[in-house]
Amino acid sequence: MNGEIRPISSLLIALLGPIIWAAHFFGVYLVEAVLCPAREPVSIGLVGLALSALALAALTLHSARCHLSDPAGGARDPLRFTLPLTLLSMTAVVWTSLPLLVLPACTPGGSG
């Protein structure tokens, strides 16, 4: 029982990928929700993309750490899915960010 894995930090590290995705997702949503009433449409795209770059950098760093600290994919990762979960989160961040490149901010939806 000595040298026991610390459960909460292990779970948090394993789930860091989707946690970053969630933070990014709510971040870009909040940016538009808060800045549109302030009539700042240009900065919304920039702030949103900056958040995306930050999230992708954090995810890249996390996946590199996972890979370097545990190249065999298992021994130090008791849940054995941290790396693929981080890569999936990366895909989701890229996917969520694409509208920032192609759509203008603050245009009402539903108007056809």
Place this chain on the structure above:
Amino acid sequence: MHESHQASSSLRDPSRREEERRQLEAIWALPKGWRIVSAVNNTVIGYFYIGAAVLFFLLAGVLALLMRSQLALPGNTLLSPHTYNQVFTMHGTVMMFLFAVPAVEAMGILLLPQMLGARDLPFPRLGAFAFWAYFVGGLIFFGTLFFDLAPSGGWFMYPPLTSSHYSPDIGADFWLLGIGFIEISAIAGAIEIIVGVLRTRAPGMSLDKMPMFAWTMLTFAVMIVFAFPAVILATIMLELERTFGWPFFIAAKGGDALLWQHLFWFFGHPEVYIIFLPAAGMVSMIVPTMARAPLEAHMLIVLAIIATGFFSFGLWVHHMFTTGIPALSLSFFSAASMAVAIPSGIQVFAWIATIAAGKLRLDTPALFVLGFLFIFTLGGLTGVMVAMVPFDWQAHDTYFVVAHLHYVLIGGMVFPLFAAFYYWAPAFSSRALSERLGRWAFWLMFIGFNVAFLPMHVLGLQGMPRRVYTYPAELGWQTLNFVSTAGAFMLAAGVLVFIADLVCNLRPSLVSPAGNVWNSGTLEWLQNGLYGLRSIPHVETRYPLWQEQHLARDVEAARFYLPNAPTGTREAIVTSPIEAEPQYLLRLPGPGWPPALAALFTAAFFMLLTVKMIAMALGCGILAIAFILVWAWGSDPMPTDKVNIGAGLRLPTYVSGPRSHAWWAVVILLFVAGSLYLSFAFSYLYLWTVAPAAWAEAAKGGVPDGTFAFAAMGLLAVSSASMYAAEGQLRRSRAGFGLMVVLALLTLTGALVLELVGHWRSDLRPDASGYAALVYLASVLQFQIVAAVVVVGCYVLVRLAAGRLNSERRVTFDTLMLLSHYANAQGALGVLLVHGFPRAVA
């Protein structure tokens, strides 16, 4: 393979084994006759839970048939418009809240201990409380239909339709208080499941060896913890608006009806996955058995389950595509809606690969699984269609959406559940269900379902709106509607065949079930007694019955852990969350009345509030708390020396702090409270974006008074410091400890009183505006947590006086300390938000 974890055979002589077995039977014996109501065993509560969920499924199904009968012909007058509104509201509400979530929770409570090799879940009385609260509350709620008191605003109860102006009768109040209360019981069940899965797995069953159903139930329960508080907050807000005129959702007073939609769907969309994931877990258990091959891509499926859990929280706005939210924001949610198809796809392909790798036996459970794959995939495809914003604008609020949601929910949850009934019946009944009747049930349900719901896609594309009680013949919708009604009755016939099968063949038995008729590989198929397994094995593989030779024989020969009851009470082994290393022996309570009575009075409290019988409601509320305290009194037993649990292992019988299962439960409860408060913070910021003028006004007028805020912050700091000091005093002086706890409680309460006095003296009134209502709502939420801390604090002082609390026996104090620090943190956040934010944005 298991030698190091087994007792030597000399200790296992037959007479000793028989004596131990009799001891276990006596300790785990069930109450006789009608006293079975006081039982808390997971198996009994599981049976009750599933029975109740099936009952509500049948009742809501009858409502569906009434609706389909009404719509079978144009201009039909079978149901009046008002009754039709009540019927569709109750159908959706009962199916979602009283059938779907409780049914999967029930399967978890029934199956998880057996599957994880535990004797019971860690909080049996909490499980019993959750069930009785749900059952009593659910029956009263359904009964409103017979008195013309049922809600009629649709299962998602959008204001302003459900405001007191447009829905003045008490139907909406029954929904708000009844469903809010039933959600609380679901949260109680979720806490039980999380701690059960993480802390009571058989030794050696590390997370990577845990059965897939347990993974999905864990994710399900965590999602409940984060999703349900949003709708609980929404129900509190709408009820406060309806009863006291606090205008959260009234645009003319700075509120916004869309806030309800945000809060409701922040719960409502994860709810779909909350229902689907456990069903997918059942499929992941059934497919390997039926295909006779281990599940392909096991860890990828775990990844998919976790990813689905996360992504499902980024989908809520896809129910609001037509509300005028900016197009860019819609695109984020549209993207997330499509991204969630990736993890769902991983699971579907893994099941197909498993079927391809093995040799599928086409028995009834496999048929229902194949039906699920077909129907759910179609529902998923139409889901991708409505995730496209332009398509959704066309299809929104039409029968296309009705068809889509039924393909997802019936395909994704009902078919797997029926597969599970047929699959697991032999583990809990002395007879398996009939294969012949099962096939009839499947084909009637499968064909009936598609005949009922496929035409609805076309009706939706033709423009038929949902929730209309009739339609004129000239629109040309009658043929498809008639076909759809015929399909609905066919589906109902399939369900009736299933019920007939249950009546003819289900013979619940805990001690002599039909057994492992499918030759499955997981632990729930081992021979169980009232006490669960004869001995708790050390698990080394994912499919122990397939991969660990002689395991069944050795378990039955009592060669593993806990072949007896070393403390003379009900027990469970608590293991570490990830590696499942044995940590301590948990002493569990036996049968008792307090959980059922506490649930009864809790239900009475909420229902009497609805009909405005305030004094009686308060009386019932006090009785409910009293019974909860009575049940808590026997918890936190006296620490003893380490005991021998067999196989050469000695464990402590008492642990406090982060290793304790109780600590985990309280921390999860605090996540619920935190989630509720974050939903409030979201609401506060949301209304600021809608009506910023009120905030600017507040900053100019100095409202609320900042002096009181500083004083309140000071009191909160003193409260927290006192609680720290109390912990130190616990080892030194009983009087000093008591004094510090009293000081912590008084200062915490004082901070709340100061806040309220400050608001009131500033002439701020909660019915004046959405802003003012939110300011007072912060205090309402703080009152809830302060009341809990005060009750627990007084209870701790009584235990101290009774000599049931000291530096070693301190789990009750740990609970108080966690609650108290959280309450201080929440109070401080509230003060910063209410006083700091308006000034900051000014």
